Amino acid sequence: xxxxxxxxxxxxxxxxxxxxxxxxxxxxxxxxxxxxxxxxxxxxxxxxxxxxxxxxxxxxxxxxxxxxxxxxxxxxxxxxxxxxxxxxxxxxxxxxxxxxxxxxxxxxxxxxxxxxxxxxxxxxxxxxxxxxxxxxxxxxxxxxxxxxxxxxxxxxxxxxxxxxxxxxxxxxxxxxxxxxxxxxxxxxxxxxxxxxxxxxxxxxxxxxxxxxxxxxxxxxxxxxxxxxxxxxxxxxxxxxxxxxxxxxxxxxxxxxxxxxxxxxxxxxxxxxxxxxxxxxxxxxxxxxxxxxxxxxxxxxxxxxxxxxxxxxxxxxxxxxxxxxxxxxxxxxxxxxxxxxxxxxxxxxxxxxxxxxxxxxxxxxxxxxxxxxxxxxxxxxxxxxxxxxxxxxxxxxxxxxxxxxxxxxxxxxxxxxxxxxxxxxxxxxxxxxxxxxxxxxxxxxxxxxxxxxxxxxxxxxxxxxxxxx
Amino acid sequence: xxxxxxxxxxxxxxxxxxxxxxxxxxxxxxxxxxxxxxxxxxxxxxxxxxxxxxxxxxxxxxxxxxxxxxxxxxxxxxxxxxxxxxxxxxxxxxxxx
Numbered sequence: 234x235x236x237x238x239x240x241x242x243x244x245x246x247x248x249x250x251x252x253x254x255x256x257x258x259x260x261x262x263x264x265x266x267x268x269x270x271x272x273x274x275x276x277x278x279x280x281x282x283x284x285x286x287x288x289x290x291x292x293x294x295x296x297x298x299x300x301x302x303x304x305x306x307x308x309x310x311x312x313x314x315x316x317x318x319x320x321x322x323x324x325x326x327x328x329x330x331x332x333x334x335x336x337x338x339x340x341x342x343x344x345x346x347x348x349x350x351x352x353x354x355x356x357x358x359x360x361x362x363x364x365x366x367x368x369x370x371x372x373x374x375x376x377x378x379x380x381x382x383x384x385x386x387x388x389x390x391x392x393x394x395x396x397x398x399x400x401x402x403x404x405x406x407x408x409x410x411x412x413x414x415x416x417x418x419x420x421x422x423x424x425x426x427x428x429x430x431x432x433x434x435x436x437x438x439x440x441x442x443x444x445x446x447x448x449x450x451x452x453x454x455x456x457x458x459x460x461x462x463x464x465x466x467x468x469x470x471x472x473x474x475x476x477x478x479x480x481x482x483x484x485x486x487x488x489x490x491x492x493x494x495x496x497x498x499x500x501x502x503x504x505x506x507x508x509x510x511x512x513x514x515x516x517x518x519x520x521x522x523x524x525x526x527x528x529x530x531x532x533x534x535x536x537x538x539x540x541x542x543x544x545x546x547x548x549x550x551x552x553x554x555x556x557x558x559x560x561x562x563x564x565x566x567x568x569x570x571x572x573x574x575x576x577x578x579x580x581x582x583x584x585x586x587x588x589x590x591x592x593x594x595x596x597x598x599x600x601x602x603x604x605x606x607x608x609x610x611x612x613x614x615x616x617x618x619x620x621x622x623x624x625x626x627x628x629x630x631x632x633x634x635x636x637x638x639x640x641x642x643x644x645x646x647x648x649x650x651x652x653x654x655x656x657x658x659x660x661x662x663x664x665x666x667x668x669x670x671x672x673x674x675x676x677x678x679x680x681x682x683x684x685x686x687x688x689x690x691x692x693x694x695x696x697x698x699x700x701x
Numbered sequence: 702x703x704x705x706x707x708x709x710x711x712x713x714x715x716x717x718x719x720x721x722x723x724x725x726x727x728x729x730x731x732x733x734x735x736x737x738x739x740x741x742x743x744x745x746x747x748x749x750x751x752x753x754x755x756x757x758x759x760x761x762x763x764x765x766x767x768x769x770x771x772x773x774x775x776x777x778x779x780x781x782x783x784x785x786x787x788x789x790x791x792x793x794x795x796x797x798x
Binding site for chain 1: 702703704705706707723725727730733734738739740743745746748749750751752753754755757758759760761763771775776
């Protein structure tokens with residue numbers, strides 16, 4: 234118990250690529266760094282359990298010294314992750330894992346829970362690197378046990394070596410879907426089939442232009458090339474427009490193209506969206522609607538409109554792991570300038586390589602965005618649940634709009650959508666999109682779900698342990 | 702559903718039943734590896750639910766761990782002998798530790 238308020242130069246939230254790179258760069262400028270992360274080890278989602286897997290894969294790699302495999306995109310991504318993890322471990326930042334941030338006040342003043350007690354800090358600058366979550370993909374039956382996100386299955390693979398087996402299906406679209414499928418197959422997983430919900434023809438047309446664009450670009454884009462690898466591996470890939478999950482109390486079947494297939498695992502994916510749960514609760518952080526979700530409005534360094542609060546990585550706009558790390562570096566250099574550790578000229582000079590590289594990585598985004606537009610919320614059936622926590626259907630949300638409900642914050646009062654335990658984390662883009670579609674206006678015309686602190690559940694016991 | 706490709710090294714108890722587990726993996730993964738997808742019943746309709754995201758965002762994997770209610774199974778690292786069970790509806794104040 235330390236009565237003193239912690240006052241690091243920089244507090245970083247999140248130990249994914251953006252957070253680790255920000256911590257490394259800030260330490261490189263002599264700043265003290267406190268990093269908070271919910272998970273047990275650094276890496277974020279993309280580099281989750283990389284050190285653990287390194288040991289597990291060592292034997293396999295020695296056995297199968299497959300030169301082709303060593304060159305593949307996932308391996309390149311893992312190499313980049315290992316370099317970053319090693320540099321982070323050596324950089325001298327204080328990393329606290331199992332730390333759950335739940336409030337940011339003016340100052341900034343940061344509050345979190347750790348080992349059952351609330352703590353706070355007053356950092357010089359706050360860099361939020363909260364990453365991304367999977368976009369909700371509301372289909373009939375998606376609340377049945379056995380229906381999960383592709384990202385969830387990837388975490389089970391990375392952290393514990395679980396592979397899909399038996400009547401396991403994937404449905405959705407986007408590069409990460411194919412990346413996971415390829416990773417799962419490589420580790421001995423089996424699928425009953427992959428239901429490709431991408432708009433017809435778009436992928437094959439775009440693929441012809443990809444290799445030139447993508448050489449050296451990040452894994453998000455390279456993941457596209459996995460689609461071919463998965464098809465070559467003999468997995469049934471079936472194009473469809475809609476899919477439904479059915480079962481009593483748990484998933485028993487997937488239905489598409491009028492046919493019912495037995496299923497005990499269905500993995501959904503419709504791309505990823507920035508995690509803006511914390512920034513939306515901060516006064517002064519404006520957000521813009523883009524690709525069917527919100528992202529905070531940032532300047533070229535990651536500054537938000539709230540003094541002292543910065544954002545780096547996918548939580549500021551989806552760019553993938555490599556772009557996230559680069560934006561973390563830029564944010565840290567800017568923090569050092571604001572804290573008078575380096576001059577503007579020195580900041581600009583040191584930022585130049587990262588800025589050039591970032592521009593290269595971001596060049597591919599418009600292509601990816603055009604290829605995988607989010608599934609339209611207007612097409613979701615009235616009976617399909619949008620808000621899983623409060624069990625609110627698309628029809629109920631549309632009914633609220635018909636009664637005059639104009640926005641996401643009002644819809645809470647009409648039908649409780651977005652008011653459950655997840656605090657709109659999962660359903661936010663879906664409820665928002667459904668309201669905009671029902672009103673016949675673009676997404677940016679509807680104000681975002683306002684989030685409120687505490688942004689993660691907090692017990693009174695934890696709060697009582699907070700030092701003044 | 703899922704199949705393990707790595708050995709287990711400890712045991713956890715789910716509703717009294719012994720399940721093989723690997724130290725350090727999350728409780729949610731232990732259950733999924735054992736074919737268990739019914740983690741909780743919702744407070745709204747009593748519907749069965751299991752995890753969606755496995756990364757702390759969806760709150761659909763809520764369970765009881767060592768008598769504590771509403772714990773996210775995807776955020777709990779297992780250890781040998783851990784005792785857990787499903788979360789039925791909302792937390793009951795009488796269940797408070």
